[in-house]
Amino acid sequence: RQAMLESNTGTSFLCFSPGEVSAVNMTVPNSLIRGSAGGEAVLSVCYSSFSLDLPVIKWQLRREKSITVVQSIGTDIIGTLRPEYRDRILVFENGTLLLHNLRLSDDGKYDVEISITDDTFPGEGSITLTVDEPISRPYIDMESTSVLELSENIILNCSHDNGTRTTYRWFKGGKPQTNETRFVLSPDQKLLTIRRVLMADDDIYSCAVENPVGNMTSLPIRLTVYRRSSLYIILSTGGIFLLITLVTVCACWTPSKNVRECIELDWIHPVLQDPSMDDSSSNSIGSPELDNPPCYTSYTSSLTPGSPPLSLTFSCRSNWEVRLSYWIILQIPTYCKSAWTMGTN
Numbered sequence: 627r628q629a630m631l632e633s634n635t636g637t638s639f640l641c642f643s644p645g646e647v648s649a650v651n652m653t654v655p656n657s658l659i660r661g662s663a664g665g666e667a668v669l670s671v672c673y674s675s676f677s678l679d680l681p682v683i684k685w686q687l688r689r690e691k692s693i694t695v696v697q698s699i700g701t702d703i704i705g706t707l708r709p710e711y712r713d714r715i716l717v718f719e720n721g722t723l724l725l726h727n728l729r730l731s732d733d734g735k736y737d738v739e740i741s742i743t744d745d746t747f748p749g750e751g752s753i754t755l756t757v758d759e760p761i762s763r764p765y766i767d768m769e770s771t772s773v774l775e776l777s778e779n780i781i782l783n784c785s786h787d788n789g790t791r792t793t794y795r796w797f798k799g800g801k802p803q804t805n806e807t808r809f810v811l812s813p814d815q816k817l818l819t820i821r822r823v824l825m826a827d828d829d830i831y832s833c834a835v836e837n838p839v840g841n842m843t844s845l846p847i848r849l850t851v852y853r854r855s856s857l858y859i860i861l862s863t864g865g866i867f868l869l870i871t872l873v874t875v876c877a878c879w880t881p882s883k884n885v886r887e888c889i890e891l892d893w894i895h896p897v898l899q900d901p902s903m904d905d906s907s908s909n910s911i912g913s914p915e916l917d918n919p920p921c922y923t924s925y926t927s928s929l930t931p932g933s934p935p936l937s938l939t940f941s942c943r944s945n946w947e948v949r950l951s952y953w954i955i956l957q958i959p960t961y962c963k964s965a966w967t968m969g970t971n
Contacts (some may be wrong), residue, residue, distance in 0.1 A: 638675070648738050650675045652721070652749030659755045661728045664838045669723040669736055669753045677744035683721045688735045695736070696723065725755075733757040754837055761789035764835045764844040772850045773823050782818040784833035784844065795834045803831075825851050 653674040653940060658850040661667035673681065680700040686692045697704045698717045711729070721740050727733060733756055764786040773780055785793050794815040796803040803818065805811050810819045820827055828851040834843045852860075871908035 649674050649747030650681070650742055652738075652740055652750030652751050654751040654753060657753055659753060660838045661755060661757050661761045663728055663730055663757055665728050667725045667728055667732075667755055667757075669725070669738070669755065671721045671723075671738055671740075671751055671753075673740050673749045673897055675720055675742050675744075675749075677742045678743060679742050681721065681740045681742050682739055683717055683718075684739045684741075685723050686737045686739075686854050687732075689735060692737070701967075722970075730757050730759065732926050736904075756791070758837050758839045759788050759790045760840055761792065761837055761842045762787045762835055763842050766831060766833060766847045768847075768849075771847060772852065775823060775825055775853050776915045777823045778821065780820040780823055780849075782820075782831060782833075782849075783819075784816050784835065786835055786842070789837055789842075795836070797832045797834070799829045821927045824853055825853065827851055869920060869953070 633791050650673050651672055655670050655672070659667050659669060663692070669685075675681070682697070684697045685695040686836070687695055693708070695711060696707060696715050701717055701719055703715070703717065710729075716726070718724070721738060723736070723738070727935045735752055735754045737750070737752045739748050739750050764784050767783040767785045768781060782796075784796070796811065796818050798809075802861060803809060803811075808821045808824075810821060811817070812819075818831075818833075827849060830846045832844050832846045834841060844868055
């Protein structure tokens with residue numbers, strides 16, 4: 627009597643009744659196993675046979691040239707293990723393989739063969755093992771978190787230090803962000819580009835990274851968008867504040883006490899035209915004085931002994947300018963500076 631049996635891997639085996647030809651019947655409960663680097667993986671199989679002899683179990687890793695991982699009779703390992711598998715391999719009676727301390731190099735497809743002396747056909751199966759590095763917490767990398775409205779090509783980069791076989795997702799205001807006219811995702815979705823920033827883009831952004839062994843989400847980051855007019859107001863206000871600060875510092879500045887020369891501005895008086903001149907120079911509306919304003923002279927009454935007087939002349943200014951000059955000069959305190967001369971030589 628002949629019957630056809632099929633394993634979970636899709637491989638067919640012929641089984642015959644005792645007395646004719648027999649085969650090892652193998653099943654693979656799970657053909658895909660996912661593991662983390664540093665963890666462990668169980669490549670589980672089971673078999674049945676009419677023979678009571680111990681099985682010969684052989685595990686190989688598919689490469690260009692297959693690598694023998696382990697070969698055993700029952701649970702007793704035959705020969706010497708390869709250096710990369712020493713102290714990391716355990717074989718169970720039913721053919722299951724346990725791998726400790728997984729490495730990224732363990733990733734691949736494993737073939738198992740179980741044969742028994744009395745059985746004509748061995749049992750065969752295969753299991754795919756993926757080994758991935760756990761993901762570290764991602765973070766969003768960008769040039770600046772504050773941008774001007776209508777700025778071009780603002781790029782948000784979902785970065786992480788560890789993790790393999792990763793996929794990415796973006797969120798804006800807690801909602802998934804997909805490709806749109808202005809929002810463009812890179813092919814691997816790691817980069818989010820905002821082609822033209824609008825005020826509506828002022829929001830909280832985050833990204834999530836996933837791989838076969840886990841997932842992590844970045845801390846949210848806020849993108850602040852300023853109107854261009856607002857920026858001008860901020861800059862103008864800052865400029866005025868800076869100017870006030872400089873004026874205050876200059877007014878409150880105290881000179882050094884190491885005094886070599888003291889210059890004191892005592893008095894300012896106008897130098898008027900000669901009284902003998904035509905009285906048309908009188909200060910009246912429409913008078914020639916407005917066209918030819920008088921000259922004013924300021925001078926100092928005291929300097930260091932033996933030095934000539936210091937003169938500051940403001941010539942041919944209007945009355946308003948003269949009054950302004952009066953106010954400025956009269957506000958100047960006494961300054962004493964070391965080795966300072968100003969037009970005295």
